[in-house]
Amino acid sequence: MSSSTLIPDRVFIVDKRLVPIDIKQFHFIQFSHPRTKQKQSYAIDHQSKTIFELIQCTRSHSSWFINDEHVLPDGSLYIITPINLIFLLLPSLWSHARTNFVPITTIINDSFKQFELDDDFIIEKLHSICNIDNEKQLIKLNQENLIVWLHDRIDRLKKHVKDEEHAFDLVCEYLSDDIVEQCQQELKLHGNVHYDIPIGTHYLLKKRGSLQSKDEIKFSTNDRDLSETTIAHAKQILYEHFFNVSQSSMPHEFHQIQNKSDCIFAKRARFWNAHHWLENVSIEENCERLLPSFILFCAFVKDISLDGYLIEITHNHLTATLEDFGQVFKQILRFLSDHDPVKRHCMNVTPSRIGQTGWVFEFDRVTFFITTFTPHYPETHPRYAHGSKNYCHILFQPELSFLRHDLPDDTPETNWKEPVTSRDKIRVAFRKHGREYPIRPTIYYPPAHDMIRPLKTNWKEPVTSRDKIRVAFRKHGREYPIRPTIYYPPAHDMIRPLSNDLEDIVEWWL
Known part of the structure; x- marks a missing residue:
């Protein structure tokens, strides 16, 4: 690009294969990111039939000084890197073609046709992970081939990063949770897929009116590049708000459960309390009242030592039976899912999917282990409420909280006679007090099954x-x-x- 003929307005870092670059050869489109499902900018080079991901890295108060002639006000850095089209098609293949053959047009739909790649080229690429019937124009995902293909991606990457787990993390940033779990099981890898700053932070700050025009936040496409000043300001809001909420919304009866629980971590655990539940308003209105604090909790739960978010619901005719409570519980989870800042909407799946292995409740990229305590449970039940008779409790525990406490990996094995691990000690304590909880013979089971435990804990019934x-x-x-x-x-x-x-x-x- 000659500065004498054209004044630049962007700074790009591009793949060396594209140098010298002619920006006119690119066709820019918006397409859903395969993991976050958010709209992401992509570029297609029709000459090489290559799709590129466009990542914007934004820094506050920055500009570019170019060729000693021009000052570029936009200090962003735009990185153009190639992405395999298989990653972009995987969500559709996993959703529609995992178990049955479907028409190819279901996968190469109108949305993907924006890339203007011919079908034969796309099908040729998909042969590596799919079974394709060219005569009937049908396609089905081959999960074994998919695992082999992903393993090959990981092998390529691990040559350039510190270890295989790190390579797995990088690949997982383009995979849905279901596929990540499948990889973990098949490849025996346990990465730590994470995002530095949940975008609920952005929602939160806008909601609370704490952004001034001069401090406007510019997010990159992966939401990582917030200024330190903004983060520090948001944290300060968090601490102040937590102090106020803790003073005004202390739970009425949860302290009985916390202090008498057989869990060795319970007594010293720190919980964020939702606003008091109001009986004279609807469930939805109560959810609207607690939503801002739940967003705040998720936005910075990694930066502070909080172990859970607690909702205390008045026990009345709406929760008369455990099944009634289950309907209220489902309504709360669905409301939160519908208002997920990253629009993952984890509850927007079939009921049968929620009851399967692989589904987990997620909000603003934070995954939760959810436990409930109600007055329905007898004293011999592990979910016994220890005398709390007027309220039902829902405890959202971020899975990263278990990492903070260095809880060992789940296992069906228990050292009952000489407990060593914290997990063993918790199980022994529950058994000692006559509230032993059933331990499955496998660590792979649907989390939804444990959110509300049935009144009967005898597996023989x-x-x-x-x-x-x-x-x-x-x-x-x-x-x-x-x-x-x-x-x-x-x-x-x-x-x-x-x-x-x-x-x-x-x-x-x-």
Whole structure:
């Protein structure tokens, strides 16, 4: 670009393959980011058929001085890096073509056609992770090939970063949570996908009117580049607000549960309290009242030592039974999901999906382990409310809180006689006081199942249709073995061995 003929208005860092660059060769479009689902700027170079991600890094109070001739007021730095189109199509493939063949037009839809790439080129790329019926124009995701393809991405990256876990983190920034979990299970990797600053911070500051025109925040596309001044100011708001809320919205009865709990961390845990629940207004209106403080909690939970966000609900006709409470609970989660600042809307899935492994409640990129305590539970139940009879409690615990306490990885094994880990000690304490909670034979189970525990904790009393089937087989002396994991080869169960031993296999495929 010659400064004598054209005054530059942007500063770009581009892939070396594009030098010298002709900005006219790019076609810029807006397309959903594969992980955040937010609109993101992309550029397509039709000459090389390459898609590029455009990332804007914004710094406050900065300008560019170019060629000793021009001052560029916009001090942003625009980075153009190539992105594999498979990452952009994966959300659609995972949602629509994971279990069944679907028309190719379902995947290469009108939104993706903005890139103006011919279908044959796209299909050729998708062959590496999909089964494609060219004659019928159908496509289906091959999950085994997908894992192989992602592993190859990780192998390439780990040559340039400190270790494989770091490489996995980078790849995961372009994957949905479901795919990340699948990778963790298949590749035995446990990265730490994270975002530096949740964008709820931006929403919060605007909501509270704390932004002045001179301090206007400019966000990059990945929401990381906030000025230190803005962050410090927001933190100050947080501390002041937390102090005021703590003084005015102390829970009425939760202290009974906290002080008498058998959890070794409970007594010293610090919770953010929602506004007092009002009986004379609707559930939705109560949710509107607590929403700002919940956004505030999520925006800076990584920067302060808070272990949970507590909602204390008046126990009345709306929560008369545990099932009634479940409906109120669902309404609260749905309201929060609908108002998620990053628009992930985790509750906007089918009810069956919520009840499956892989789903987790998430708000502003913070994932939660949710526990409930109500007056319905007897003294022998692990969710016993310790005398709290007038309120139901919902405790949102950020999963990162468990990391702060260095809680060991979940395991179905427990050292009952000589507990060593904090997890062992908690389980032993609950058993000692007659409130032992059931421990599954696997660590892979739907989190939604534990948010509201059934009144019966005896696994021998069947509730679900699956439980009833298993009990029926046992009753008639034909009990079938149950594996400690839900991930196993289906071929092993097609012809069962005479011994009915899980270790024995009829290898009919050889």
